Amino acid sequence: ETSVQTLEFxxxxxxxxxxxxxxxxxxxxxxxxxxxSNASDALDKLRLESLTAxxxxxxxxxxxIALEADTDARTLTVRDNGVGMSRDEVVELIGTIxxxxxxxxxxxxxxxxxxxxxxxxxxxxxxGFYSAFMVADKVTLRTRRAGTDEGTLWESDxxxxxxxxxxxxxxxxxxxxxxxxxxxxxxxxxxxxxxxxIRAIVKQxxxxxxxxxxxxxxxxxxxxxxxxxxxxxxxMKALWxxxxxxxxxxxxxxxxxxxxxxxTDPAETIHLRSEGTFAYDALLFIPSQAPFDLxxxxxxxxxxxxxxxxxxxxxxxALVPNYLRFVKGVVDAHDLSLNxxxxxxxxxxxxxxxxxxxxxxxxxxxxxxxxxxxERYATLWDQFGRVLKEGLVEDPDxxxxxLEVISAASTHDAEKTITLREYVARMKDGQDAIYYLTGATxxxxxxxxxMEAFTxxxxxxxxxxxxxxxxxxxxxAEFDGHRFQSIAKGQVDLDHEDGDDKDDxxxxxxxxxxxxxxxxxxxxxxKQVKQARLSSRLTTSxxxxxxxxxxxxxxxxxxxxxxxx
Ligand code: ADP
Ligand code: MG
Numbered sequence: 001e002t003s004v005q006t007l008e009f010x011x012x013x014x015x016x017x018x019x020x021x022x023x024x025x026x027x028x029x030x031x032x033x034x035x036x037s038n039a040s041d042a043l044d045k046l047r048l049e050s051l052t053a054x055x056x057x058x059x060x061x062x063x064x065i066a067l068e069a070d071t072d073a074r075t076l077t078v079r080d081n082g083v084g085m086s087r088d089e090v091v092e093l094i095g096t097i098x099x100x101x102x103x104x105x106x107x108x109x110x111x112x113x114x115x116x117x118x119x120x121x122x123x124x125x126x127x128g129f130y131s132a133f134m135v136a137d138k139v140t141l142r143t144r145r146a147g148t149d150e151g152t153l154w155e156s157d158x159x160x161x162x163x164x165x166x167x168x169x170x171x172x173x174x175x176x177x178x179x180x181x182x183x184x185x186x187x188x189x190x191x192x193x194x195x196x197x198i199r200a201i202v203k204q205x206x207x208x209x210x211x212x213x214x215x216x217x218x219x220x221x222x223x224x225x226x227x228x229x230x231x232x233x234x235x236m237k238a239l240w241x242x243x244x245x246x247x248x249x250x251x252x253x254x255x256x257x258x259x260x261x262x263x264t265d266p267a268e269t270i271h272l273r274s275e276g277t278f279a280y281d282a283l284l285f286i287p288s289q290a291p292f293d294l295x296x297x298x299x300x301x302x303x304x305x306x307x308x309x310x311x312x313x314x315x316x317x318a319l320v321p322n323y324l325r326f327v328k329g330v331v332d333a334h335d336l337s338l339n340x341x342x343x344x345x346x347x348x349x350x351x352x353x354x355x356x357x358x359x360x361x362x363x364x365x366x367x368x369x370x371x372x373x374x375e376r377y378a379t380l381w382d383q384f385g386r387v388l389k390e391g392l393v394e395d396p397d398x399x400x401x402x403l404e405v406i407s408a409a410s411t412h413d414a415e416k417t418i419t420l421r422e423y424v425a426r427m428k429d430g431q432d433a434i435y436y437l438t439g440a441t442x443x444x445x446x447x448x449x450x451m452e453a454f455t456x457x458x459x460x461x462x463x464x465x466x467x468x469x470x471x472x473x474x475x476x477a478e479f480d481g482h483r484f485q486s487i488a489k490g491q492v493d494l495d496h497e498d499g500d501d502k503d504d505x506x507x508x509x510x511x512x513x514x515x516x517x518x519x520x521x522x523x524x525x526x527k528q529v530k531q532a533r534l535s536s537r538l539t540t541s542x543x544x545x546x547x548x549x550x551x552x553x554x555x556x557x558x559x560x561x562x563x564x565x
């Protein structure tokens with residue numbers, strides 16, 4: 001052992017540690033899931049490296065996770081013979097929280113009204129390795145990176161600093177030893193040394209982990225000596241590869257919670273298998289609530305790629321478009337190279353086919369939900385609608401399917417959103433366009449002078465208040481043969497749509513009345529407006545400013561300005 005260095009945790013890490021230690025989670029059991037999931041990742045990485053020649057000669061003959069409870073020392077150890085970490089990696093990965101959005105998450109947690117809200121926030125974030133400090137007052141990590149000789153010892157009691165030193169003689173892989181706090185029923189601290197407890201947690205959270213999770217178990221006595229045997233605690237069944245008919249809803253939900261680290265049930269489960277020329281299994285979930293960082297730039301996509309049960313990558317952008325980034329799940333392709341890179345995936349014809357099918361399935365599931373369970377659909381739209389609308393700009397191939405599932409506020413009903421189908425079904429005789437108006441809030445839109453004539457004449461107008469609405473309405477040509485028409489742009493000839501001759505006479509009369517005023521207005525305001533004309537869109541306001549048909553709207557102008565464009 002060389003000299004010990006004491007280092008400080010990065011400030012955000014320290015704050016998060018504090019939150020964790022002061023027990024934001026009421027469910028402390030999840031610490032074991034987190035450590036096992038890290039161990040499993042490390043085994044995946046080593047296996048992949050050995051197969052792709054990054055770590056040739058690595059011993060992958062018995063990759064596994066071992067749990068060891070020492071009742072005398074009151075320690076629980078989670079050991080893996082995976083890829084391990086170098087000293088630099090330990091400092092970088094364990095001493096720092098590299099996740100995006102940590103700072104803003106901490107702000108939100110501080111602002112949360114109650115423990116439950118705070119817990120929900122941190123649950124969405126996932127505290128990973130640090131969850132160990134919920135149950136331990138000291139954590140010792142020993143690790144050796146595959147392909148190197150040097151081992152690293154890391155130790156901390158979670159108070160802001162950690163000790164790190166170099167050690168010899170460690171096996172390849174990582175062990176994490178928790179010096180357990182005293183068990184205390186009231187505090188939610190179970191006896192994590194008890195065999196039944198460890199078994200129960202593994203079964204609940206880590207049953208599908210594809211590596212054996214082993215534990216020595218006492219099996220009675222022989223000649224006065226305790227006999228122990230090694231047992232594998234998890235089933236290791238990759239749920240997606242089993243036939244749908246044999247899987248219960250509870251199993252799907254458990255699996256979802258395991259891969260998403262969410263504790264709620266998913267809103268929708270989609271399980272499909274393709275046995276064509278490019279065989280794959282896909283198991284996708286639509287969560288019931290949005291993660292806190294859905295709109296952060298670095299949000300990852302939730303679909304993982306496996307090749308024949310070997311984990312290849314998280315966040316597989318080739319499999320799902322950005323606007324479906326909230327979908328979680330697994331795609332296991334049977335005939336891909338384990339060496340496949342993200343770049344190659346992007347251009348792979350088969351993968352494009354898979355992506356197309358997945359998008360169709362997800363949008364189809366949402367459409368079915370809309371038809372069969374309005375309440376569940378409304379919740380889903382509330383959580384993910386804004387993201388789905390990005391698809392109208394991003395994915396022209398899915399425009400039709402997306403327009404079928406979107407909903408929007410409208411002047412028809414102040415309480416409920418409506419679908420475009422409903423809008424079209426209510427269109428007035430002779431009405432040809434779908435009218436909409438964008439603005440910052442419903443109140444702003446409703447009180448706009450542009451609205452007057454439309455409301456007076458009984459036309460329904462969509463009220464679009466999300467920033468993304470500004471963009472998609474320009475991208476989408478039409479729905480069901482009807483174009484989208486902003487009531488704030490160009491000439492809207494409502495009189496004409498009525499097909500009323502008397503109105504035409506009145507109009508001619510009015511034009512004569514104002515023949516002198518209009519050129520004067522145009523000349524006086526020449527710097528501000530392109531044109532002054534008589535309008536049929538107002539009933540009580542004397543005047544309003546409208547954009548030209550091709551102009552960008554004031555809100556979009558603001559957006560572009562904010563983006564420095
Ligand atoms: P996450 O797993 O979400 O990345 P964690 O806090 O659980 O976050 O772990 C942080 C990082 O530390 C991991 O991404 C991994 O690189 C490293 N790590 C943790 N545990 C192990 C382990 N048992 N073996 C190798 N690396 C590990
Ligand atoms: Mg982790």
